[in-house]
Amino acid sequence: MKSSSFNSRSIMIFSLIAIVAVSSAFFVFPEVIKAQSEEKVFVTHTGGIVKTTGEVIDPLYVESTMEFDPMEYLRDFDYGKTSTLPDGTTLREYTIVAEDDKIMEISPGVFYNVWTFNETVPGPTIRATEGDTVKINFVNNGSKQHTIHFHGIHPAGMDGVFEPVGANGGKFTYEFIAGPAGVHPYHCHIMPLEEHIAHGLYGVFIVDPKEGREPADEMVMVLNGLDTDFDTENNFYAANTIPFYYQHHPIQINTNELIRVYVVNMLEFDPINNLHLHGNLYKYYPTGTDLVPSFYTDMITMSQTERGIMEFEYQYPGKYLFHAHKVEFSEKGWVGIFLVSDKDLELQQESSTTGDANEYGT
Numbered sequence: 001m002k003s004s005s006f007n008s009r010s011i012m013i014f015s016l017i018a019i020v021a022v023s024s025a026f027f028v029f030p031e032v033i034k035a036q037s038e039e040k041v042f043v044t045h046t047g048g049i050v051k052t053t054g055e056v057i058d059p060l061y062v063e064s065t066m067e068f069d070p071m072e073y074l075r076d077f078d079y080g081k082t083s084t085l086p087d088g089t090t091l092r093e094y095t096i097v098a099e100d101d102k103i104m105e106i107s108p109g110v111f112y113n114v115w116t117f118n119e120t121v122p123g124p125t126i127r128a129t130e131g132d133t134v135k136i137n138f139v140n141n142g143s144k145q146h147t148i149h150f151h152g153i154h155p156a157g158m159d160g161v162f163e164p165v166g167a168n169g170g171k172f173t174y175e176f177i178a179g180p181a182g183v184h185p186y187h188c189h190i191m192p193l194e195e196h197i198a199h200g201l202y203g204v205f206i207v208d209p210k211e212g213r214e215p216a217d218e219m220v221m222v223l224n225g226l227d228t229d230f231d232t233e234n235n236f237y238a239a240n241t242i243p244f245y246y247q248h249h250p251i252q253i254n255t256n257e258l259i260r261v262y263v264v265n266m267l268e269f270d271p272i273n274n275l276h277l278h279g280n281l282y283k284y285y286p287t288g289t290d291l292v293p294s295f296y297t298d299m300i301t302m303s304q305t306e307r308g309i310m311e312f313e314y315q316y317p318g319k320y321l322f323h324a325h326k327v328e329f330s331e332k333g334w335v336g337i338f339l340v341s342d343k344d345l346e347l348q349q350e351s352s353t354t355g356d357a358n359e360y361g362t
């Protein structure tokens, strides 16, 4: 007993000495410690050394920052420039420009060096129908090599892995037949991959089935995160880049209307992400490749680049949360609200108001 209490007392004393020593070091050698915290080199989860050019830049020195509107992005689909090929099939042409020098205010007062496809994170949502020829004119206006690697079926030379596209104006044309039907990510595939993805070089590629899908209010949600201090841990989490955006700007939908959400998990550094919907359940089609849903649930878990299609209708009007059920993620920004309106009720109210007005002869 005596010896054990002696041991715990000595551990306490040694701990105190250690704390005092470390704290004094901060005052005695502040420059050394400061230099260490400013180091822009980090070791990735796989043991690779990453030298990041990303910086949290003092807003005073930022002349202009990139604008991004998550509400506009949500329902914005790029069907490309279409034409008909001699065999009667459709050709869709797109231009995607990569840059890596943009600064974006991702949260009030937090500025981050985003790497972009067509000046946004995520890049444009490319959309085609199964069997269409997709032609992507890629221009790399960045300061380092970049590519576009599409998930899906295509020839090896179109995979965007072994064909690095040079900095400052390098060009490459990706051409392939769209397929299979579903929702797929695209992203840069230059090493260190973690860095190129975490900075924002990704987007969504939707391939519609030839027979189409039932009409719906369609939207895209890319689940992502931002590591603003380069320690390979995310400081912010979001659906469509801006933390808490859809909580402060709820997504307006209607009762008894089919909602279809194309969800893609592009979160770096964390092995999983998830999505929980309140007051409802959704049909879930993993990767969107099957026309029959695999689940009817209110919660899905996804690893990186896992994706799928959610379909649901709200029966009752009101405000409903959707968020990561991993509480750390939702508390750091991955949370939003669906504001469900009863269109029929509103129409009834409008007509009764008009009726009242007429009664009074106005």
Ligand SMILES: [Cu+2]
Binding pocket: 145, 146, 147, 188, 189, 190, 196, 201
């Ligand atoms: Cu890249």
